Amino acid sequence: MAKDFYAALGVSRNATTDEIGQAYRTLARKYHPDINADPGAEDRFKEISEAYQVLSDPGTRARYDRFGPDFRQIPEGAERAASAGGPRGANVHFGQGGGIDFEDLFGGLFGAGSGAGRMSGADQEAELPLSVEEAYRGGKRQVSVTGRGGREYDVAIPPGVTDGQRIRLAGEGGRGRGGPAGDLFLRVRIAPHSRYRLDGRDIHLVLRLTPWEAALGANVPVTTPGGEVKVRVPPGTSSGKRLRLRGEGMPDPRGRPGDLYAEVRIMVPPKPDRRERELFEQLAAVSDFDPRRTR
Incomplete structure (x- = not known):
């Protein structure tokens, strides 16, 4: 089914470059596969990435607006002919996209690395339940985080940790794509106590x-x-x-x-x-x- 790149980003055909970039960044935060575990998130992320690739470049956007779904197959000569009086306002359809320079597109949104196409892993968060006594004493303990394959982590809990405080496990977050892994943050949740x-x-x-x-x-x-x-x-x-x-x-x-x-x-x-x-x-x-x- 043909798709509209403007609809994919949720912007109008008269949207400015800044509006297109803002819409893409908002959707990328929501659908990036390192953040969103929904089975359809990766396909949605690819769709909005291709839409951004096309609409963020003025020349490519102009060709897309002029020729519709087959704009990549239109020879340069035909484009010049169209500029001289060829048909305009073709229906917009979904074309076949190319690669994406994630560093240019994300610009640090996900901690992109220094090389083109490299991207650091996303930071992740999990809850760490503690009793009042455990929070008071602190110390070393092994923690198993739900949803991470039963893996256990050696965690140093500072004495007097408070509810809502985060403990950082460097490099234990989402895996990177050519870049370093993100961090895993354990957010402390102190359980209600019968006495305190x-x-x-x-x-x-x-x-x-x-x-x-x-x-x-x-x-x-x-x-x-x-x-x-x-x-x-x-x-x-x-x-x-x-x-x-x-x-x-x-x-x-x-x-x-x-x-x-x-x-x-x-x-x-x-x-x-x-x-x-x-x-x-x-x-x-x-x-x-x-x-x-x-x-």
Whole structure:
């Protein structure tokens, strides 16, 4: 089936050279086979590449506009005759294209190499799921990336890596065509945790206290991804108060670590025994504290 080069790039017949180039670059990013794994992407890429090859050259474009699908078969003499009064406005059809100088066409879009026809491989990205503890500690680990033939990579995870941060594996991306391979970027995704909530490098957790610890104050042990630390609870601490421990959050190899925030939640015995009940009753009898009264 005959095709229209202008339609292939999605531009009008009056499009400027800049508009044609912009349309080609947009479509090339979408359909390049190193980026798009769809079975039809390579054929679509060839189609738009040929369309760009023809329409980006003013002389070739003029011949295509003048003679239609057979413009490559028209002798130079016939072209001059047509210029002198031959037929114009022929229907546009799809012709047989030639080769493409990828460096000229892409101009660094895909990291083209220095030689004509050479092209570096595309960078690729995959997700790297980590627990909070793994992100805190960092270290070496083997990672298998889905869709890459079960291949495993030795990855150095920096301590304190944050959600969304990328780890670069040089030369492990898409293969090049006469040029170097691209890079593989592993984007960190930290899994939700039952105890910790991360906000950048800050760690938030719930600190459960007994009524007497909250009322009298205490030094309470708290488990963090980095180990156990002590939290000083001031006397008269109520539920909802946040206690801040500077520097006890996620580490940062290049700067200051995050902080740890412990949010107080006062817990009571779910089933107080006889003695506990007596003590609570005595407290109720002597105390005039009313948390519902505005102070």
